[in-house]
Amino acid sequence: xxxxxxxxxxxxxxxxxxxxxxxxxxxxxxxxxxxxxxxxxxxxxxxxxxxxxxxxxxxxxxxxxxxxxxxxxxxxxxxxxxxxxxxxxxxxxxxxxxxxxxxxxxxxxxxxxxxxxxxxxxxxxxxxxxxxxxxxxxxxxxxxxxxxxxxxxxxxxxxxxxxxxxxxxxxxxxxxxxxxxxxxxxxxxxxxxxxxxxxxxxxxxxxxxxxxxxxxxxxxxxxxxxxxxxxxxxxxxxxxxxxxxxxxxxxxxxxxxxxxxxxxxxxxxxxxxxxxxxxxxxxxxxxxxxxxxxxxxxxxxxxxxxxxxxxxxxxxxxxxxxxxxxxxxxxxxxxxxxxxxxxxxxxxxxxxxxxxxxxxxxxxxxxxxxxxxxxxxxxxxxxxxxxxxxx
Amino acid sequence: xxxxxxxxxxxxxxxxxxxxxxxxxxxxxxxxxxxxxxxxxxxxxxxxxxxxxxxxxxxxxxxxxxxxxxxxxxxxxxxxxxxxxxxxxxxxxxxxxxxxxxxxxxxxxxxxxxxxxxxxxxxxxxxxxxxxxxxxxxxxxxxxxxxxxxxxxxxxxxxxxxxxxxxxxxxxxxxxxxxxxxxxxxxxxxxxxxxxxxxxxxxxxxxxxxxxxxxxxxxxxxxxxxxxxxxxxxxxxxxxxxxxxxxxxxxxxxxxxxxxxxxxxxxxxxxxxxxxxxxx
Numbered sequence: 001x002x003x004x005x006x007x008x009x010x011x012x013x014x015x016x017x018x019x020x021x022x023x024x025x026x027x028x029x030x031x032x033x034x035x036x037x038x039x040x041x042x043x044x045x046x047x048x049x050x051x052x053x054x055x056x057x058x059x060x061x062x063x064x065x066x067x068x069x070x071x072x073x074x075x076x077x078x079x080x081x082x083x084x085x086x087x088x089x090x091x092x093x094x095x096x097x098x099x100x101x102x103x104x105x106x107x108x109x110x111x112x113x114x115x116x117x118x119x120x121x122x123x124x125x126x127x128x129x130x131x132x133x134x135x136x137x138x139x140x141x142x143x144x145x146x147x148x149x150x151x152x153x154x155x156x157x158x159x160x161x162x163x164x165x166x167x168x169x170x171x172x173x174x175x176x177x178x179x180x181x182x183x184x185x186x187x188x189x190x191x192x193x194x195x196x197x198x199x200x201x202x203x204x205x206x207x208x209x210x211x212x213x214x215x216x217x218x219x220x221x222x223x224x225x226x227x228x229x230x231x232x233x234x235x236x237x238x239x240x241x242x243x244x245x246x247x248x249x250x251x252x253x254x255x256x257x258x259x260x261x262x263x264x265x266x267x268x269x270x271x272x273x274x275x276x277x278x279x280x281x282x283x284x285x286x287x288x289x290x291x292x293x294x295x296x297x298x299x300x301x302x303x304x305x306x307x308x309x310x311x312x313x314x315x316x317x318x319x320x321x322x323x324x325x326x327x328x329x330x331x332x333x334x335x336x337x338x339x340x341x342x343x344x345x346x347x348x349x350x351x352x353x354x355x356x357x358x359x360x361x362x363x364x365x366x367x368x369x370x371x372x373x374x375x376x377x378x379x380x381x382x383x384x385x386x387x388x389x390x391x
Numbered sequence: 392x393x394x395x396x397x398x399x400x401x402x403x404x405x406x407x408x409x410x411x412x413x414x415x416x417x418x419x420x421x422x423x424x425x426x427x428x429x430x431x432x433x434x435x436x437x438x439x440x441x442x443x444x445x446x447x448x449x450x451x452x453x454x455x456x457x458x459x460x461x462x463x464x465x466x467x468x469x470x471x472x473x474x475x476x477x478x479x480x481x482x483x484x485x486x487x488x489x490x491x492x493x494x495x496x497x498x499x500x501x502x503x504x505x506x507x508x509x510x511x512x513x514x515x516x517x518x519x520x521x522x523x524x525x526x527x528x529x530x531x532x533x534x535x536x537x538x539x540x541x542x543x544x545x546x547x548x549x550x551x552x553x554x555x556x557x558x559x560x561x562x563x564x565x566x567x568x569x570x571x572x573x574x575x576x577x578x579x580x581x582x583x584x585x586x587x588x589x590x591x592x593x594x595x596x597x598x599x600x601x602x603x604x605x606x607x608x609x610x611x612x613x614x615x616x617x618x619x620x621x622x623x624x625x626x627x628x629x630x631x632x633x634x635x636x637x638x639x640x641x642x643x644x645x646x647x648x649x650x651x652x653x654x655x656x657x658x659x660x661x662x663x664x665x666x667x668x669x670x671x
């Protein structure tokens with residue numbers, strides 16, 4: 001693989017890497033026929049991000065040397081980011097950036113051609129890897145909204161940089177509401193300030209959602225894409241479904257597109273996601289606390305709570321979509337382990353089929369499903385991660 | 392208990408924001424006292440604050456064009472609330488380009504001070520930001536600890552030098568020692584002294600001027616050049632100086648020898664009093 005980025009696009013590439021670094025610790029670099037894809041996923045697999053740079057983005061783009069297979073690699077995000085760390089420096093001094101991946105050498109070579117004849121060469125070690133691909137389809141999401149990134153940037157401005165999660169929803173009068181989300185704390189004296197931003201429908205280029213829908217997702221991860229979109233002056237689309245189903249954030253222009261898929265909080269803690277308040281005249285009717293009856297299949301397994309369905313392909317196998325798993329439910333808020341373990345036990349017989357699942361299936365959820373199922377006592381490791389430890 | 396107030400004037404809003412930023416730098420948690428004519432930000436001299444106390448007062452009609460309050464009872468027509476100062480300054484920060492700012496006491500899930508800002512926006516629709524600041528209502532029986540501190544007769548009263556200069560001096564001194572001596576006399580001289588085994592550093596400020604003395608008789612035969620001094624924790628002085636982003640309209644320092652130093656500032660129409668006790 002060999003590609004050459006020149007001029008202002010070097011900074012764009014750098015910004016994309018910065019965005020991805022907000023999500024995961026490993027960068028999956030995969031040259032495809034339709035462009036260079038950079039992907040990452042976070043450790044709890046509750047966030048996935050992908051940028052695809054079209055061949056036209058590059059002055060030169062060669063996905064693979066003729067006769068050779070497409071290579072792909074996995075690099076430490078920290079290492080790749082260090083090449084592009086100073087965006088100011090990239091803008092001022094770097095004229096060209098050449099990225100090459102040679103099957104024979106075990107190094108990904110990133111070479112920056114700078115002013116005054118200075119050339120910086122970075123040899124980054126990488127690992128062979130499986131292709132990282134999240135299974136998601138924006139078209140299957142019933143709700144969506146689209147606005148210039150600038151509008152969304154202004155919308156998140158009132159929220160503190162440290163805020164972890166935010167609830168996005170549609171209020172009365174088709175107002176779009178963003179509200180800071182804080183988990184219920186046992187210690188009631190340490191309450192956090194709640195901030196809410198309310199925008200009119202006119203600020204959005206497209207708003208396809210009914211009043212009362214709302215989702216809660218990680219703001220910090222969203223900011224990664226938002227800052228990129230703002231700097232590139234693009235429109236940002238948010239496709240979402242019921243609480244618990246992942247939300248898909250997309251940006252697109254002629255040379256690149258980006259997708260961030262973030263898990264959302266599921267509906268069990270509905271009163272905190274409720275965007276209504278008796279006092280405010282633009283209160284939203286309380287979100288229905290009823291839960292859509294979940295089919296008793298693998299996709300809605302409680303243990304899966306943080307997981308976004310991922311598929312991995314080994315070697316040159318084509319990507320196969322697992323039919324029963326489209327999108328996994330989002331994270332469960334911390335609750336006492338008792339009811340959870342009961343649910344897990346009940347779900348167990350129907351979710352573990354009689355015949356062993358296909359190898360790929362198991363590798364997807366290895367370590368997440370199999371381990372917790374054997375320990376009915378406590379919450380799954382993923383849930384435990386999230387739990388504050390209170391009963 | 393009821394409280395609703397509204398600011399529509401941009402200058403008033405900016406001034407109120409600056410005051411709130413200053414309070415946030417001076418005290419992590421403070422008491423807001425609401426009375427029919429005034430608003431006070433209070434920090435009482437508890438051990439938790441290191442003995443430092445603060446009393447900030449502003450006339451509500453200088454800021455709000457609408458102000459309605461109903462205290463705990465008719466005889467006690469006041470409201471005392473405890474809040475995290477940073478929350479208020481953060482809420483006001485979003486009001487930089489606001490058409491209007493409303494503050495009111497509400498009870499949504501928990502008692503709060505709701506700050507609602509209507510932003511100027513380019514599109515036809517308005518944008519509204521609402522902040523619910525959690526508060527704790529302070530019961531009547533604790534009000535006695537939150538009254539305006541009595542200022543004892545100072546030994547020396549002197550006008551302060553430019554606070555920014557003072558702050559940069561004190562910042563550097565902090566690296567040498569935590570123990571600072573402030574001394575001043577009635578001849579317009581103020582010294583800041585740091586002493587360790589290895590080094591002694593003194594910064595002298597001259598020609599500062601002294602306000603007219605309250606009681607002439609006690610000080611008549613006093614040597615004008617005699618220094619009144621107090622030993623304080625430098626970090627407390629630094630915290631006070633760091634809170635003064637703008638140079639005050641008036642800045643006075645009162646020293647009670649070996650007891651405390653009292654700073655009396657006026658930021659336009661808002662008065663701030665800050666007390667730092669002597670090191671024991």
